[in-house]
Amino acid sequence: MNLHPHRLAPALFLDRDGVINHETDYLYRIADVRWVDGIFPLCSTAQQLGYKLVVITNQSGIARGLYTEADFHILMDWMRSQFLARGITLDAVYFCPYHPAHGVGDYRREHPDRKPAPGMLLRAAHDLSLDLTRSVLVGDRCSDIAAAHAAGLAQAFLLRGTESRPCPASHQPVESLAAVEAWLSAAIRPSC
Numbered sequence: 001m002n003l004h005p006h007r008l009a010p011a012l013f014l015d016r017d018g019v020i021n022h023e024t025d026y027l028y029r030i031a032d033v034r035w036v037d038g039i040f041p042l043c044s045t046a047q048q049l050g051y052k053l054v055v056i057t058n059q060s061g062i063a064r065g066l067y068t069e070a071d072f073h074i075l076m077d078w079m080r081s082q083f084l085a086r087g088i089t090l091d092a093v094y095f096c097p098y099h100p101a102h103g104v105g106d107y108r109r110e111h112p113d114r115k116p117a118p119g120m121l122l123r124a125a126h127d128l129s130l131d132l133t134r135s136v137l138v139g140d141r142c143s144d145i146a147a148a149h150a151a152g153l154a155q156a157f158l159l160r161g162t163e164s165r166p167c168p169a170s171h172q173p174v175e176s177l178a179a180v181e182a183w184l185s186a187a188i189r190p191s192c
Contacts, residue, residue, distance in 0.1 A: 008131035011091075012046040012184070013121060013148070016057035018140030018162050019177075020079070026061035028071045030078050036159075038177030042138075043088045045181050051136070052091040052128055056120040058143070059095045063103035072097075092128060094120035116146030121153070138180055142167035155183075 017023050022034040043053055055076075061067050072095060080090050096113040103109060113119035125132050136155045137148035140162040148156035149169035156171040157180050174180055 008129050008134075009050060009052050010134035010136070010154075011054045011124065011128065011130045011132075012043070012051040013054050013056050013124070013135060013137040013153070014043075015115075015137075015139040015141070015144045016055050019138050019159055020055065023140070023162065026064070026066045028061060028067035028075055030075060033075075033079070036177060038181065040083070040086050040088065042177045042181045042184075043083065043090075044086065046184055047088055049184055051184070052130060053089065054091055054121075054124045054128070054130075055093040055095075056115070056124070056137075056147070057093075057095045058115050059097050060099040060102060062095075062097035063099035063107035065104045065107075069097060092124055094124060096120065115141075116143040116150065118147045118151035121147060121151040125151075136180075136184070138174075138177070142169070145169045145171045157183075 014020055017027055019036060020039050021027065022036055024032050047053060059072055062069055062072060076093050083090050096111055098107050098109050098111040098114055100110040124130060132152050133154055135153045137144060137153050138157045138159060139145060140159045142163055145156045145158055145167045146169050158167060158171045158173045160173055160175055
């Protein structure tokens with residue numbers, strides 16, 4: 001079934017570690033979660049503007065055997081509840097538990113969902129009827145930016161602080177999530 005493009009919703013794609021929560025080595029415990037400043041206002045504004053909120057995250061800690069998929073889901077269910085308590089709905093969470101070099105057993109392999117590949121974004125577009133050409137991504141690594149570029153997103157933001165070198169794909173570096181929120185708000189204003 002082909003939907004008219006204007007019926008497709010835009011999405012705000014969010015990497016998890018380094019964007020939603022502060023980077024912690026292989027986060028899987030609720031007690032270790034520290035929110036990145038501005039994540040709740042950004043998501044609230046995006047939701048009000050009609051963006052679907054989609055988390056896309058590589059989870060090599062699962063591949064390495066440091067925690068399980070069940071551990072990941074427990075943490076994400078709790079995180080979703082924290083957003084919901086603030087009136088924000090995370091529409092979907094996609095994760096890639098594979099790593100081509102450091103995976104253990106069946107988790108040791110390349111996978112089209114593993115960023116920089118665009119698999120998670122493409123699956124979200126299909127599952128949620130998204131217009132990728134009007135969608136935006138916020139990441140903290142060049143692999144996030146590359147995935148956004150490969151999926152044909154309208155804009156990709158790189159939250160500074162994780163990458164030490166410039167990312168080759170087109171993107172806008174930002175110092176804070178408030179800058180992304182301001183861009184989203186300005187982007188939909190009608191011109192006078």
